[in-house]
Amino acid sequence: MTDRNTILITGASAGLGEGMARRWAAQGKDLALCARRLERLQELRAELLAANPSITVAVRELDVADGDAxxxxxxxxxxxxxxIDRFVLNxxxxxxxxxxxxxxxANRETAMVNVVGTLNQAEAAMELMHSRGEGHLVFISSVSSLRGMPKAQNTYGATKAFVSSLAQGLHAELDSSGSxxxxxxxxxxxxxxxxxxxVKTSLMTEFDExxxxxxxxxxxxxxRALVPAKPWKAIGPLLTLLPEKVSRRFV
Structure with missing residues (x-):
């Protein structure tokens, strides 16, 4: 495991992105935080620096669907x-x-952000890492990518399948070249x-955990990893193998 001291996180103004920023800030990591809500990022930056005065936190407003931006x-x-040592495409x-x-x-907006936006981020991050020959690129997909999802989660699950496929293909390319x-x-x-x-499910994990x-x-x-490992390390493979009427009970 390589020590990554400078981490970029997109979607950092709330949810998992904000949570990861807080954890890594507490570890003394320098952070680059991006999101569409600049005001919230600025508030978060002030909070992180107050609690961890030795780190550097840079923030930018960003719509990931805009490739040039x-x-x-x-x-x-x-x-x-x-x-930047690590790019977290969140x-x-x-x-x-x-x-x-x-x-x-609604489906088009989700597809634009999750598919085109992830591709935009991967392109920009890889270009920077190729220039120095090292780094860590993290794709945040979902267990919803493992099998086609019904109703409101249909498009979301399909976009996350794209994210995982992009990640897996890029890993195969880089690994085979010894990168x-x-x-x-x-x-x-x-x-x-x-x-x-x-979402109403008995499989919900509390935020901090x-x-x-x-x-x-x-x-x-x-x-590749399913997170948290318990219960998803066991359930994940079953989602791709069980009959649909059985597998849908888990999602």
Missing amino acids: VERVFGELDAELGG AGLGKGASIGTGKAH RIKVTDILPGYIRTDINRS GVDALVKTIDAEPT
């Missing part, structure tokens, strides 16, 4: 912090509705955040 902002933050949307029910705008750039595909289960506020597991797993730099 992603390239510019990632480059600015990389220069400002003297090189920005995402969970909006959605059943296909054909008149709410295509020192590491790629990690993280599949969080249900963690109590705003994106899961309407989920964030702790997420940070610990990312720091270990695995190729």
Whole structure:
């Protein structure tokens, strides 16, 4: 495991992104935080610096669906912090509705952020890491990527399948070439955040426990991991093997 001291997180104004920022700040890591809500990022920056005065925290407003903006902002933050060691592609949307029910705008917005936005981030991050031949790229996918999801989660699950496939393909490319750039595909289960506020399941993990597991797993730099390991390490493979009527009980 390589020690990563400068970490960029997108979608850092709330939820898992904010939680990860707090954990890594407490570890003394320098942070680059991006989100669409700049005011909230500025508030978070002030809180993190007050609690951890030895670190550096840079913030930028960013819509990841804007490829030109992603390239510019990632480059600015990389220069400002003297090189980013780890990029955590966390920005995402969970909006959605059943296909054909008149709410295509929600599905399109989710697809733009989760698919095009993730690709934009990967392109910009990889270009920077290729220039120095090392780094760690983290894709935040979901257990929803493991099998087609019904109703409001249909488009969301499909976009996360894209995220995982992109991560896995990039890992295969870099690993076969002996690159020192590491790629990690993280599949969080249900963690109590705003994106899961309407989900009712006995498999929900409380926020702090989920964030702790997420940070610990990312720091270990695995190729792929379901988080938290309990219960998803056991349940995850079953989602792809069990008959649909059985598997849908877990999601």
